Amino acid sequence: MPEETSTLRLPPLSTGGSAPLYQQIVEAIRREVASGRMPPGSPMPSFRTFAAQLAVSLITVKRAYEELERDGIILRHQGLGTFVAPDGERRSRGDRRIAAVHALRSAVRAGRDAGLKDRELLDILERELAGSPQPADQTSGE
């Protein structure tokens, strides 16, 4: 549409895809930020504007923004709007760490769904950690 001039372009989102819509938005924005196309400080569209651009519900965009905020990719400033965080690029590129956080998050969800208690989940994690010792030569970070 002619009056839509935004720097943020995302690939099409699909319902019934492998990931829920909000997660597809999170991934797409993370890729934009990681690639440097959305440098730190870039304004994000308001979620109402963005919902209209993507043709998805307000609740979906709100949820995607909440997740990105939680991961430190974007920042909300009361009354000013939402921006790419100063270290958003690094955080979004630290893909492996975030991927691990997400994998653990869904493991927790799966555990709860399976009826495991928190104690049992921790036991499993400890066993996994013990069973896969950290290589001595590998330092953390990149």
Added chain:
Amino acid sequence: MSTAVDLKHVCTRFGREFSLGPLNLSVPRGSIYALIGPNGAGKSTTLNLLMGAKRPEMGTIELLGLPFPAQDAAIKQRIGFVSPELDYSAWRTVGRAIDFVRSFYPDWVQSRTERLQMLLDIHRTQRIAELSFGQRTKLALIMALSRECELLILDEPTIGLDPVSKRVIFIELLRFMENESRTVLISSHQLSDVERIADHVALLNHGTLLTASPIDELLERYRWVELAARESQAAVIQGTTVLERGEGRERLLLDLRVTTPQMLLERGLDIISSTPMSLEELFLTLIRADDARRPWRPR
């Protein structure tokens, strides 16, 4: 947050077979709110009550904070309707119908009418009698979306629309929602569309409200659970509804607000799988579970 539509204890009857209510429904401003349910559940009847096409036998209705129908005239200026029953054929052509309707509304935005006509491929010279069902719906949507109203009430607005037009309409509805004091109340059978654009959903069955909630909360609340069945113990556990049984398996709808998978395990039940559901699957399951609780009635 204030409410755009507020129904309190509303009841009405339709013929001998169908009764609606008592219905309590509260639609918050700033949201797209979807009314879903099988045919004959009471969706259109509810919307007809809000359009004044039908009067409740009991209960009160408030629209945009004003009592309805007492403040009918003031309310109608601030609301737009789309219904398959709207008929503009008396004006012969699209152009004359648009000009006529526009004359009633000072909040009409002609540039938007023209943009929508272009996007939806509807022309002023077209004869209304020759429009297809989908084209008539498009015309009604153009009329409703050309105004700066505060509340849009849409009865099955996407029936007969091709995917391109449907997408145009969704984007227009979401653009309409960029002003956060606005509200859209929509009834639809197209549940994947509802899942995509609606914020809240209310599920009706046989004239009663089964559930009303933000759509993400609704989807997170239920799980489809498969158990290895020995004796059937799950039937008596609160928060579960047995859907199927057989081949050593038992399939349940689990309401996580009442019972968690952990509580099933503590009772010695063996969970094979526990999966979230799409809105469509959840809809089918909740309706089936509700029907099973009722004495048999013809649909």
